[in-house]
Amino acid sequence: MIRWVFGIFTFFLLLEINTTACTNDLFDVSLLVTLLSKSTSVLPSLYLCLSVFVFTFFIAQWFIPQSIRFANRFQLMDHPNTRKTHLKPTPILGGVSIFISVIFALALTVSFLFVNSFSIDINFKRIFGLFSAVSLMVFFGLKDDVFDVSPLEKVVFQIITALFVIISCEVRIESFDGLFGVYELSTFFSYVFSVFVFVTVVNAFNLIDGIDGLSASVGLVSTLCFGLFFFLNDLVTQSVIMFCYSGALVSFLIFNFKKRLFLGDNGSMSLGVVIAFGVFSVITTTNELNPVERTGYFIHNSSVIILALISFPLLDTIRVFCVRLKQGKNPFSPDRNHLHHHLIRLKLSHFESTFLVVTYTLILTSVALALNSWNITSHFFVVLLLSSFIYLISWASKKKHRKYNK
Numbered sequence: 001m002i003r004w005v006f007g008i009f010t011f012f013l014l015l016e017i018n019t020t021a022c023t024n025d026l027f028d029v030s031l032l033v034t035l036l037s038k039s040t041s042v043l044p045s046l047y048l049c050l051s052v053f054v055f056t057f058f059i060a061q062w063f064i065p066q067s068i069r070f071a072n073r074f075q076l077m078d079h080p081n082t083r084k085t086h087l088k089p090t091p092i093l094g095g096v097s098i099f100i101s102v103i104f105a106l107a108l109t110v111s112f113l114f115v116n117s118f119s120i121d122i123n124f125k126r127i128f129g130l131f132s133a134v135s136l137m138v139f140f141g142l143k144d145d146v147f148d149v150s151p152l153e154k155v156v157f158q159i160i161t162a163l164f165v166i167i168s169c170e171v172r173i174e175s176f177d178g179l180f181g182v183y184e185l186s187t188f189f190s191y192v193f194s195v196f197v198f199v200t201v202v203n204a205f206n207l208i209d210g211i212d213g214l215s216a217s218v219g220l221v222s223t224l225c226f227g228l229f230f231f232l233n234d235l236v237t238q239s240v241i242m243f244c245y246s247g248a249l250v251s252f253l254i255f256n257f258k259k260r261l262f263l264g265d266n267g268s269m270s271l272g273v274v275i276a277f278g279v280f281s282v283i284t285t286t287n288e289l290n291p292v293e294r295t296g297y298f299i300h301n302s303s304v305i306i307l308a309l310i311s312f313p314l315l316d317t318i319r320v321f322c323v324r325l326k327q328g329k330n331p332f333s334p335d336r337n338h339l340h341h342h343l344i345r346l347k348l349s350h351f352e353s354t355f356l357v358v359t360y361t362l363i364l365t366s367v368a369l370a371l372n373s374w375n376i377t378s379h380f381f382v383v384l385l386l387s388s389f390i391y392l393i394s395w396a397s398k399k400k401h402r403k404y405n406k
Contacts, residue, residue, distance in 0.1 A: 095267025
């Protein structure tokens with residue numbers, strides 16, 4: 001059955017490529033052109049983005065040890081069990097630490113800009129909308145860490161958060177850009193589909209947070225890519241937010257790989273909110289840009305690039321949900337069937353597993369960017385076909401398990 005599916009995919013893929021190869025360049029080099037064409041007028045924004053990255057990193061380096069001591073004192077710990085991979089209780093205030101570090105860095109940065117009268121446009125409405133949602137998700141996630149919230153309550157809260165971000169930040173998916181022949185979406189379907197994508201992304205980053213560094217590392221790659229895109233299009237607010245989170249995530253990973261601090265649900269779900277905001281902002285920005293008379297970097301098939309960027313958490317979540325439903329289980333019931341669990345069974349360490357996933361993500365995203373000028377449907381099938389190779393991890397793990405059981 002799987003061979004037939006791949007055969008059909010390949011047939012339609014080759015058909016689409018054949019019809020578009022003569023009219024489109026194989027590789028898109030507009031990113032390099034845009035970078036080289038940036039004048040010195042953007043240097044203040046560049047310095048600002050680099051500064052907030054470094055600034056947030058050092059703030060988090062100071063604040064994280066304080067949160068670890070606080071968690072140890074009040075027993076805010078993640079205790080090991082048969083499903084989890086760690087062996088001793090570990091503080092779970094990673095999300096709180098990252099959030100407070102980012103807020104503190106943003107507040108000081110904005111104050112510095114005002115005091116020194118820098119002429120950089122900051123969208124306070126968007127900042128307030130996003131961080132109100134993130135703060136709510138941090139506290140809700142912390143409640144889930146301590147009291148184990150039911151899946152239904154969790155999904156309902158995520159839907160409310162999604163609507164809040166979509167409305168307050170004015171970002172949502174309004175078009176499929178011609179994928180499968182679909183362009184503009186109706187207002188109702190746009191909101192419904194945007195909420196669905198938002199909740200899926202939040203849960204995807206929550207579900208891959210099963211080994212050290214994985215969720216935060218994929219989040220780091222995503223925030224850096226989003227930050228670069230926003231910088232190239234002179235969107236200072238979004239780029240500053242993303243580089244702030246990147247700096248905080250780098251700082252967190254130093255402690256996380258030493259097993260001194262976990263993200264917890266308060267961290268993985270709030271990170272998912274930031275990534276979902278980045279996804280919607282990139283798509284919204286791309287829809288508003290003029291691909292002919294543009295001054296920034298235009299991504300032709302932004303939704304496909306984003307699929308490549310966060311394909312690991314998305315496809316792992318879809319795979320696990322389908323397996324659980326096939327087995328007659330609740331799709332939200334926890335187990336040890338995630339791809340990162342299979343990597344551990346292949347005798348890879350947490351760091352090696354995370355490094356493998358990050359490398360896969362960077363390669364797939366680079367390929368997707370290189371094929372940026374392709375027809376969107378063929379582009380989508382290429383990325384989907386390449387990203388589906390992560391299922392080889394599960395196949396290799398099960399084959400090795402059967403070999404040991406013989």
